[in-house]
Amino acid sequence: MQLIEREEIDEEEDVFEAIDKLIAHGINAGDVKKLQDAGIHTCNGLMMHTKKNLTGIKGLSEAKVDKICEAVEKIVNFGYITGSEALLKRKAVIKITTGSQALDELLGGGIETNAITEAFGEFRSGKTQLAHTLCVCTQLPTNMGGGNGKVAFIDTEGTFRPDRIVPIAERFGMDPGAVLDNIIYARAYTYEHQYNLLLGLAAKMSEEPFRLLIVDSIIALFRVDFTGRGELADRQQKLAQMLSRLIKIAEEFNVAVYMTNQVIADPGGGVFISDPKKPAGGHVLAHAATIRLMFRKGKGEQRVCKSESINCSSIFLNKTHIFQITPGGIADAKD
Numbered sequence: 001m002q003l004i005e006r007e008e009i010d011e012e013e014d015v016f017e018a019i020d021k022l023i024a025h026g027i028n029a030g031d032v033k034k035l036q037d038a039g040i041h042t043c044n045g046l047m048m049h050t051k052k053n054l055t056g057i058k059g060l061s062e063a064k065v066d067k068i069c070e071a072v073e074k075i076v077n078f079g080y081i082t083g084s085e086a087l088l089k090r091k092a093v094i095k096i097t098t099g100s101q102a103l104d105e106l107l108g109g110g111i112e113t114n115a116i117t118e119a120f121g122e123f124r125s126g127k128t129q130l131a132h133t134l135c136v137c138t139q140l141p142t143n144m145g146g147g148n149g150k151v152a153f154i155d156t157e158g159t160f161r162p163d164r165i166v167p168i169a170e171r172f173g174m175d176p177g178a179v180l181d182n183i184i185y186a187r188a189y190t191y192e193h194q195y196n197l198l199l200g201l202a203a204k205m206s207e208e209p210f211r212l213l214i215v216d217s218i219i220a221l222f223r224v225d226f227t228g229r230g231e232l233a234d235r236q237q238k239l240a241q242m243l244s245r246l247i248k249i250a251e252e253f254n255v256a257v258y259m260t261n262q263v264i265a266d267p268g269g270g271v272f273i274s275d276p277k278k279p280a281g282g283h284v285l286a287h288a289a290t291i292r293l294m295f296r297k298g299k300g301e302q303r304v305c306k307s308e309s310i311n312c313s314s315i316f317l318n319k320t321h322i323f324q325i326t327p328g329g330i331a332d333a334k335d
Ligand SMILES: Nc1ncnc2c1ncn2[C@@H]1O[C@H](COP(=O)(O)OP(=O)(O)O)[C@@H](O)[C@H]1O
Pocket: 121, 122, 123, 124, 125, 126, 127, 128, 129, 130, 301, 325, 326, 327, 328
């Protein structure tokens, strides 16, 4: 089984307009190239930048930026749409199976495109294993719970294991070599590197059908690169920028973003809990994800997942489900 060619699927429409369409609207190719070099590859993406951002691009004057924005508005509608049109847009959202029916149920069908799903939990609670499983499931055809798309993996902890992909692909009856070829992978060493990797993604996503972006983990490098109370405000501001980039990628390309988060000790967690922990990242991170999952260890290879706080309606709050980590990836618990 391999990814189905886009041309073979009639109902799947591109969710974005390529930036070179501007040329037909009177913008010269040199200026379009400048936008592309700055990481802007779609008209939808362009509208996610402020004019201040755009005039910051070398060679783009204020007058040029005004002309570009006028042209973009002719190509894409950035004003109001009707409720029915919004509903139609929601239909483009794909839900990608996690490999466990119980977990899918908790998520209202799976990991959603056009949204950020966060998993936080202690060490070895299965966050990275779910990332590996999603690398495979995303490539399944849509009628099998997949997204028929490629995967981008940003690894900040050095825990991606390509050899783990092989048995997971085999479990789903897919060719491991083809599955690995459809994953692009980058190891980030600083939060700046992590951000630049996100900027570089727009070029790739505008050329090929991606359905999943993994950031494992979102917070690790921030905790290394910023230390102490004095740098906290700066850290949170940079973190907010990173998260804003993520949600824009999710919406621009109809991609699911799966990010993992660490837990830290929570001294104010209550006297009845022996070892209280809370997700890292504070309020900035707490409000970024559409869906927030808490993982913890159960007995043996079993893991417990609870939906923590949610910004959307289709999922029940505080439901608990049990799944299991198997050689073939995340699966339902056996007993
Ligand atoms: N091949 C495998 N088969 C079964 N379980 C595995 C396999 N590889 C890893 N695991 C389980 O996954 C756990 C690690 O989970 P991981 O996703 O790396 O945790 P986290 O990212 O939350 O720290 C291991 O402790 C082990 O229980």
